[in-house]
Amino acid sequence: MQMKLMLAIALSHDAKLLILDEPTSGLDVLARDELMDILHAYIEDGEHSVLFSTHITADLERAADFITYITDGRLYYTGPKDEFEESFRLIKGGPDELAQLPADVVLGSHTYATGFDALVRSDGLDAVASVVSGLVVESASIDDIIRLTMPMIPIVT
Known part of the structure; x- marks a missing residue:
């Protein structure tokens, strides 16, 4: 519930870039899906972007166009998600x-x-x-x- 409130406040400002730290952490599967749907709707117009960190790779598979893979403070990859997977x-x-x-x-x-x-x-x-x-x-x-x-x-x- 706290994440939804924070997201509602952030979206109400109509910011062009939304930066989120582990937005789906601690959420159950249904709440994660709902949050991801909200974020998709937010970026659909092409005028808004979302940058978020996550350890939940399923969120990246579903939502990301570009990824940056960092571990232990080292950058291993940054670029299009599809190129990374391919x-x-x-x-x-x-x-x-x-x-x-x-x-x-x-x-x-x-x-x-x-x-x-x-x-x-x-x-x-x-x-x-x-x-x-x-x-x-x-x-x-x-x-x-x-x-x-x-x-x-x-x-x-």
């Missing part, structure tokens, strides 16, 4: 297939009892395909990228 692919395979992937192509991985998830740059897919066939290749979400690279290496594209 720069990476998530590869899934069986337990024995991860060891066959070229180490210089895999940016990060997580193993499970039944297989693995590995993150590679989109331009590194040819090197992977030439080694192992039958792997599942999917688009990587912002959450996948962060989960599989933190805090390993800079991912600036």
Whole structure:
């Protein structure tokens, strides 16, 4: 309720730029969706913008046109969200297939009892395909990228 009141006050000033710090933190799913709908309506006219920080990557997936990825005070990426996501692919395979992937192509991985998830740059897919066939290749979400690279290496594209 406090966030809604603060947002109502901010919107009542008709500011061209709204800056919010963790606006959806502590909200349940329905309240988050409602807040995101309000923010979408606010920027629809092309005259208003919203800048917000968040740890909830689903909010970025849903709302962001541009992202800036900062961790431990270091800037890893700033630019269009779509370019960030398109720069990476998530590869899934069986337990024995991860060891066959070229180490210089895999940016990060997580193993499970039944297989693995590995993150590679989109331009590194040819090197992977030439080694192992039958792997599942999917688009990587912002959450996948962060989960599989933190805090390993800079991912600036």
